[in-house]
Amino acid sequence: MVVGLVVASIALHTGAKSYFARYRGREFAQFLQPVNQTERQLQERPPAVVQGKVSHDAKEINRKLALSLSSLGLVTSGIILYPPLALLGIPGLVYLSLSFIQTGYHNVVKERRVGIAVIDAVSATLMLLLGYFFADALFFVLYYLSSKLLLKTQDSSKANLVYRFGEQRRLIWVQQGDVEIEMPIEKLAVGDIVVVNAGETIAVDGTIVDGFASIDQRLLTGESQPAEKGKGEAVFASTTVLSGRLYIQVDHTGSETVAAQISDILSRTVDFKSSGEWQGEHLADKSALPMLALSALTLPLLGPGSAVAILNAYFGYNLRLISPISVLNFLSIASQEGILVKDGKALEVLSQVDTIVFDKTGTLTLEQPHIGQIYTWHDMAEEEILAYAAAAESKQTHPIARAIRQEATARELLVPEIDQASYEVGYGVKTSVADRVIRVGSIRFMEMEGLAIPSRASATQTYCHEHGYALVYVAIGDQLAGGIELHATIRPEAKRVISDLRQRHMSVYIISGDHEKPTQQLAQELAVDHYFAETLPEQKADLIAQLQHEGRSVCFVGDGINDAIALTKADVSISLSGASALALDAAQIILLDARLDQVTRLFELAKHLDANMKSNLITTVIPGIACIGGVYLLKFGVIATEVLYNLGLVAGVTNAMLPALKYERQGLESSPS
Numbered sequence: 001m002v003v004g005l006v007v008a009s010i011a012l013h014t015g016a017k018s019y020f021a022r023y024r025g026r027e028f029a030q031f032l033q034p035v036n037q038t039e040r041q042l043q044e045r046p047p048a049v050v051q052g053k054v055s056h057d058a059k060e061i062n063r064k065l066a067l068s069l070s071s072l073g074l075v076t077s078g079i080i081l082y083p084p085l086a087l088l089g090i091p092g093l094v095y096l097s098l099s100f101i102q103t104g105y106h107n108v109v110k111e112r113r114v115g116i117a118v119i120d121a122v123s124a125t126l127m128l129l130l131g132y133f134f135a136d137a138l139f140f141v142l143y144y145l146s147s148k149l150l151l152k153t154q155d156s157s158k159a160n161l162v163y164r165f166g167e168q169r170r171l172i173w174v175q176q177g178d179v180e181i182e183m184p185i186e187k188l189a190v191g192d193i194v195v196v197n198a199g200e201t202i203a204v205d206g207t208i209v210d211g212f213a214s215i216d217q218r219l220l221t222g223e224s225q226p227a228e229k230g231k232g233e234a235v236f237a238s239t240t241v242l243s244g245r246l247y248i249q250v251d252h253t254g255s256e257t258v259a260a261q262i263s264d265i266l267s268r269t270v271d272f273k274s275s276g277e278w279q280g281e282h283l284a285d286k287s288a289l290p291m292l293a294l295s296a297l298t299l300p301l302l303g304p305g306s307a308v309a310i311l312n313a314y315f316g317y318n319l320r321l322i323s324p325i326s327v328l329n330f331l332s333i334a335s336q337e338g339i340l341v342k343d344g345k346a347l348e349v350l351s352q353v354d355t356i357v358f359d360k361t362g363t364l365t366l367e368q369p370h371i372g373q374i375y376t377w378h379d380m381a382e383e384e385i386l387a388y389a390a391a392a393e394s395k396q397t398h399p400i401a402r403a404i405r406q407e408a409t410a411r412e413l414l415v416p417e418i419d420q421a422s423y424e425v426g427y428g429v430k431t432s433v434a435d436r437v438i439r440v441g442s443i444r445f446m447e448m449e450g451l452a453i454p455s456r457a458s459a460t461q462t463y464c465h466e467h468g469y470a471l472v473y474v475a476i477g478d479q480l481a482g483g484i485e486l487h488a489t490i491r492p493e494a495k496r497v498i499s500d501l502r503q504r505h506m507s508v509y510i511i512s513g514d515h516e517k518p519t520q521q522l523a524q525e526l527a528v529d530h531y532f533a534e535t536l537p538e539q540k541a542d543l544i545a546q547l548q549h550e551g552r553s554v555c556f557v558g559d560g561i562n563d564a565i566a567l568t569k570a571d572v573s574i575s576l577s578g579a580s581a582l583a584l585d586a587a588q589i590i591l592l593d594a595r596l597d598q599v600t601r602l603f604e605l606a607k608h609l610d611a612n613m614k615s616n617l618i619t620t621v622i623p624g625i626a627c628i629g630g631v632y633l634l635k636f637g638v639i640a641t642e643v644l645y646n647l648g649l650v651a652g653v654t655n656a657m658l659p660a661l662k663y664e665r666q667g668l669e670s671s672p673s
Helices: 002-027 037-043 056-080 084-110 116-129 133-165 258-269 275-302 304-313 317-336 344-352 360-364 382-392 399-410 443-448 455-467 494-503 516-525 537-549 561-569 579-584 598-633 638-670
Strands: 171-176 179-184 193-197 205-216 227-229 240-252 339-341 355-359 370-376 428-433 436-441 470-476 479-487 507-511 530-532 554-558 572-575 589-591
Touching: 056 084, 056 133, 084 116, 084 133, 116 133, 116 275, 116 304, 133 638, 193 205, 275 304, 275 598, 304 598, 304 638, 317 339, 317 344, 317 598, 317 638, 339 344, 339 598, 344 572, 344 598, 355 360, 355 537, 355 561, 360 507, 360 516, 360 554, 370 382, 370 399, 370 455, 382 399, 382 428, 382 436, 382 470, 382 479, 399 470, 399 479, 436 443, 443 470, 455 470, 455 479, 455 516, 494 507, 494 598, 507 516, 507 537, 516 530, 537 554, 537 561, 554 561, 561 572, 589 598, 598 638
Parallel strands: 355 507, 355 554, 507 530, 554 572, 572 589
Antiparallel strands: 171 179, 171 193, 193 240, 205 227, 205 240, 339 589, 370 479, 428 436, 436 470, 470 479
16 A cells, blocks of 8 residues: 555656746756757746746746645635535645646656656655645645746846846937938848937947947946947947947847847856756755655654655755756856856856966957067167157057057157058058158068068067067168067956966966967966967867866866867866957857956856855755654654745745845945935
């Protein structure tokens, strides 16, 4: 008889918990992976509440919660007022149990395992067959109440994470001829000129063709200070004009904007099974058979009520429901600080990283170099060579041109005007200044122009090449007058970031395609003990694999697509490429503001997430132990263990939500009143 009851209970309770797993787990931002095509399709549903529409899953939970409450009301009325009323509640309990049976059948027969669903099926069936109608009804009520609570919490977290980038204006002002007209944003086309005033949100990605403005880009990049932008500079959707007025030529609209791409990536970010879920699922599945055995042992010792009560002590199930909330909240916090986590697992794995590898160029160094030595070969002053070079580069926007102009400005040089009619661009720049032909460019450009290369220039070229410096030649008239040495500019925050990582007891490596000497000098300046120089892109991945073979967990920080192979190979990959390369970036995590100090913040978030996950484990294990101890030592019954275990669920949800609540409170306290 007992074996029959247990088998029947396995089937029924399998349905219960597995049903709960479908409805709670799937709606938890689709963290639970599908077991078949049907489950995969179900996981692709939108959140439970989007723009006032309730999803099918939420409706189903609401319907079964209503049925559970009705059954509980009838059973309670039967106990207090008129016993036959209790019988009216039984069909509802049977119906609810059948859904558990269906899932339990799949768990046992299809998956050939005894897991959480089996425990629930046993518990619900035994309560029904043994006449514990009130406890059974209460079980279903608590079950679907917790389902509703978790689903709502998940939807709120996901909506905050995903849709914060999705809100755009529906109407926008567009310049047509000499007038401005208001039109729906859906009708915008690439090339249109939109007008954005102070206080308005930019709804497109585009280029400023007129105007100047101070722009709040915090939502997109995490920058704390407004950015001042003018003609020729790029702007992005979901940023806000604080002051000024802009005329923007549309480059991308709608789903093609960076903000929309971020929203899409975040939607896919939450489609993973977190380690906490795996841990909870593993713990719950491993404890299923022992719990069934303990329940069977309790039956002859303490009776059927205690045997059923023991089944409420199953371990780990709440953990795989609570963990996604924790991960979602930390993903949301990261996104608000300009850190886009494209793969949710990366933030969890980051807490296990013990080795961090930085790509040199574009990661530890800035895009724009700075001027080193200025060489003169025909009795000309350094300032004269620099001034002519700055004049020739006055219309260029590339990093080398900016570095030359910046140095000329720093030295307060008078830069002559160029002759626009004779301005040529090729391997270098050729222009005319006061009837003198000025050429600025590479040695190849000078040779193509037929200029003689003095031996001193060749020696300087060799020296710069050995030290990893770039050399820009400046010719005045028909003579090679001098050269400008360019050095890579180390990010100002790099030394501080690496010092912080070393204090966290991490091994730090530099990897570079540059020559040995400049790479070594950079490593010494940043106090990094390990470096790899003259490394080809495909070799970077091999070096990371070598570190992993040594037992290290490796995080690689690179500058995006150029490091795609290495980024893919690392345990965690971070890119500083910024929002513009978002759609093509191979990294798991993108620092939208391209600030290296965000790496430090990432490790802080990973540490806090790890601590939060451990607290989640405590909130699911302690109630289970308390239930078992309560049954054997304090004679707890079915209702007492049900309530105790669900209190553990509430405690777990509260713990999972605390980081987001604290972050929100800190934001309110720091914002001006």
